[in-house]
Amino acid sequence: METAAASLAPRPAQIRPPRSTAARPPCAIPFSRADWQTTCAAILATTSTNANGSPRVNGDSNNNMKPALADLDLLPPVSSNLPRPLSITDLSPAPMHGSQLRVAYQGVPGAYSEAAAAKAYPSCDAIPCDQFEVAFQAVELWIADRAVLPVENSLGGSIHRNYDLLLRHRLHIVGEVQLPVHHCLLALPGVRRELLTRVISHPQALAQCELTLNAMGLNVAREAFDDTAAAAEHVAAAGLRDTAAIASARAADLYGLQVLADGIQDDAGNVTRFVMLAREPIIPRTDRPFKTSIVFAHDREGTSVLFKVLSAFAFRDISLTKIESRPHRHRPIRLVDDANVGTAKHFEYMFYIDFQAPWRRCGRKRAHGDPGVHLLPPGARQLPHGHDALGFHHIIIANHLGFLRLRRQQQELIRLMLPLLKGEVMLRMRMYILEWNR
Template sequence: MALRAVPIWGCCAKRQHCFLYAKRSDCQAGVSEVGFLNSGGERKWRCSAVLVEAKEKPPLTLSGVASLPGGSGVEEEEPQIAKPSGFHRDLQSLPKPLTAADFSSCPNDASNVRVAYQGIPGAYGEAAAIKAYPSCETVPCEQFEAAFKAVELWLVDKAVLPIENSVGGSLHRNYDLLLRHRLHIVGEVQLVVNHCLLGLPGVRKEELKRVLSHPQALDQCEMTLNKLGVVRVSVNDTAGAAQMIALEGTRDTGAVASARAAEIYGLDILAEYIQDISNNITRYLILAREPIIPGTDRPYKTSIVFTLEEGPGVLFKALACFSLRGISLSKIESRPQRKNPLRVVDASKGSVKYFDYLFYIDFEASMAEPRAQYALGHLQEIARFLRVLGCYPMDTAL
């Protein structure tokens, strides 16, 4: 029998920072603890979760039982699937991606960290999840929002999702989802992208007439694909392009995907590093239900989102909150508010309408540092809305 912690949430007083985690090593009478900082910076403890018995269940693997149960929530006997012959004999055994509407309860297994990512096995998101948690169990999701929901509904422990690329820029969809969902950023992963040209075994790249991949991957390999004179076809993701070629068996069609996708789907790597810019890096965020306790033992980064009152120089004043305290900003992103994108201002010569923006900022300081706390307190005085998305260790290794 194993023990698992059942957290009990409570409301925090205004301006208090609460952090919840179970301490199994020093628990007494089967009780875990909650730690929080009060307004005076003093750490307090109180019991808040009870350890209950739970049966150990084996982790899911890349077999036919790896996919989560369907939307009905009722376990059914797995149908017998005949093994297809050929180089793609194991494709039917890969885990089925989750959809936004396909959520049901799944077994709770604390033996491994379960990490959701967007795409199918062989996607770059899976590689980022493995870099963050080398021994994790990866769970593919069909859409970005499905990965958010999988964490919220306790189907997985973490989600690793892209937020920006050094060539393609920011992924605005995930910025919007960060605000819509109540998850916390607990880490980041910087992944070097190696775009490979894949084809069926024995095919030469000169034989290709079409190349499939995600639109961004096709754009990043424009020069190489132009030299080949191939027709570019957009699909949902890079690993999906490799899977399509393996299933269809079309010899004149290639894919731009990862080297891992070639291994999984039995394809040959016809060329490596075919992107136009060699230094191609994607930054991923690690999301969880609970925040981590910030420290000062390593470089930390804090991500926030806020809106400002109207007036001259308000954005300058907001940024000065950090500059005055010697805090570096590593990123600033503005997004129009989706529900109320236009702000109406009564000017002397009539009404003026312009976009009302949300500002996303990453600054290089830990919430455990007084200077970061003072900066946010100062910003709160001029911001109409302010939310801390997460404080987490910086990824300094490529």
């Protein structure tokens, strides 16, 4: 990880010439993808520095209250060249230059997500974005080629926002990386621990260090920031002598802070799992383990279907690697009439399941009592090369079997699946499949 992170050492800001003519919308693709990639994309002219030349803190480019960085003499000169995060207003296509893979992440340089981007795609061009949503859109608008976003931490749990965004956007999961997260307590040079009245950081980082901070006697106010590195940047830029940030050692280097304490995460094995997202699905190699992720809700049976679905996995010895539920966005509440007790309001959920299984497992004969949820058609492996892989990406079976967002190959596969599903629980499910190599 260290090596990969080092490859992201601050570069001079990449100032791109402003767009002179309107770029073609990404949906009109009359030529090859490669052509398209070179014709569309990034707006990194806006990602260098703000008007006063300092990096933005938490989206605030004016920072009137804060002393100029030069006055503080805190930051190494290179820091003012760090790219400023893309924000929603930056998202318009512009010409793309160079051939380096551009990887969007949420946060500012020094964030763990930047290190995860470098681990996933060594020597990539990492593009900071101020929100998860912006990272998704940066890929959709061809400003970036990939996004690397956290979905889960071993201590703090799921990052729900990204689960929701996965459904709202059309990107494919093409891989995942796990990043050991090693937190430091950072403060301005010369500041002692006893002077601190506040610790700021990303909410996940604050949660991951809660016990250690208490054990250190730091029962001070804790305040949430957009990302760990932005918190470090804020301490430096605002010259806060009563505030410490929880962030990486790289953030300390970038923003000229001292490390007051190292390794303050409550669990030494603290790990965050990030997914790699792309516009196009990958073709998984069947000789390697890969994961599949499905999302479903049942229109009539609601939550009670979960047991049936899980039993379908159990009968096939398919091990689940993750299960998550989120509110059903389109129908968060269901009214249920029970003659005995009256009407009840039930909360409705979308269920996200990740599992790891080779193709051959999925087509096994049904065991007695199995509700018959066939996740993949048994014939999938016999399909021409490419079909089997492409077919299972981004499939949604809607209520009335209306197919949304499907490629032709996917539709063919759905047709294959239908006889298997007929009359079974799947027909009444929304299903959305993503899969990725490990």
